Amino acid sequence: xxxxxxxxxxxxxxxxxxxxxxxxxxxxxxxxxxxxxxxxxxxxxxxxxxxxxxxxxxxxxxxxxxxxxxxxxxxxxxxxxxxxxxxxxxxxxxxxxxxxxxxxxxxxxxxxxxxxxxxxxxxxxxxxxxxxxxxxxxxxxxxxxxxxxxxxxxxxxxxxxxxxxxxxxxxxxxxxxxxxxxxxxxxxxxxxxxxxxxxxxxxxxxxxxxxxxxxxxxxxxxxxxxxxxxxxxxxxxxxxxxxxxxxxxxxxxxxxxxxxxxxxx
Numbered sequence: 001x002x003x004x005x006x007x008x009x010x011x012x013x014x015x016x017x018x019x020x021x022x023x024x025x026x027x028x029x030x031x032x033x034x035x036x037x038x039x040x041x042x043x044x045x046x047x048x049x050x051x052x053x054x055x056x057x058x059x060x061x062x063x064x065x066x067x068x069x070x071x072x073x074x075x076x077x078x079x080x081x082x083x084x085x086x087x088x089x090x091x092x093x094x095x096x097x098x099x100x101x102x103x104x105x106x107x108x109x110x111x112x113x114x115x116x117x118x119x120x121x122x123x124x125x126x127x128x129x130x131x132x133x134x135x136x137x138x139x140x141x142x143x144x145x146x147x148x149x150x151x152x153x154x155x156x157x158x159x160x161x162x163x164x165x166x167x168x169x170x171x172x173x174x175x176x177x178x179x180x181x182x183x184x185x186x187x188x189x190x191x192x193x194x195x196x197x198x199x200x201x202x203x204x205x206x207x208x209x210x211x212x213x214x215x216x217x218x219x220x221x222x223x224x225x226x227x228x229x230x231x232x233x234x235x236x237x238x239x240x241x242x243x244x245x246x247x248x249x250x251x252x253x254x255x256x257x258x259x260x261x262x263x264x265x
Contacts, residue, residue: 004033010063023049025216034189038202039210046217047195051163055081077105080152084164086144088136094147095132101151122154142173162194175233203244211251214259221251
């Protein structure tokens with residue numbers, strides 16, 4: 001496997017009022033171009049800290065992050081983030097929210113007509129052209145997340161970072177969004193790093209499911225998902241799905257018991 005994204009033995013410590021908290025310890029991971037990676041673990045294990053470091057929003061205490069051999073030290077258009085709360089600008093309509101990202105990345109590289117065509121193209125990918133003049137307050141949670149994905153894709157990132165993007169959605173909408181995301185990923189082949197607390201979601205989406213330990217977070221299992229692609233929700237009864245799901249659940253439960261025992265020793 002040729003390494004595209006290299007998370008090289010990173011650690012992260014925070015200091016608050018003289019107290020040191022170790023959030024991550026020696027996280028080491030190699031990701032190939034076009035892989036779909038999911039990261040799971042119970043709350044507080046450092047999942048979002050890893051994503052924020054990948055996004056360039058946090059620095060590392062030790063180690064480094066390398067994308068195609070170049071070290072990441074700050075935010076950049078080669079990495080786009082989709083957050084759980086969608087982070088849309090409430091004063092801009094759907095079109096305007098995507099336009100904001102397009103202008104930031106392509107100013108001077110595309111003319112007004114080309115930018116308009118690119119905005120509409122990305123909204124079409126997520127089936128939102130019909131609502132492009134609606135305000136965020138006028139659309140549903142699932143539709144807001146579609147806009148967030150369109151905005152991220154419009155930047156043509158090398159890596160798409162997703163921090164529990166479907167966590168606040170109802171079950172049916174969540175399944176629809178998962179299938180929609182896989183369809184878009186299949187068309188673009190973008191490398192995806194997806195955080196979730198939902199094991200079923202992690203297994204359904206991923207090429208590899210990474211399981212994190214309790215804080216300080218580290219990768220304790222790297223599970224290759226053997227489900228064929230393209231995928232559909234009816235695969236949840238297949239032996240490959242059940243095997244990966246049960247292994248991930250057992251790993252998380254064992255880690256939780258271990259953490260509880262250490263806290264109460």
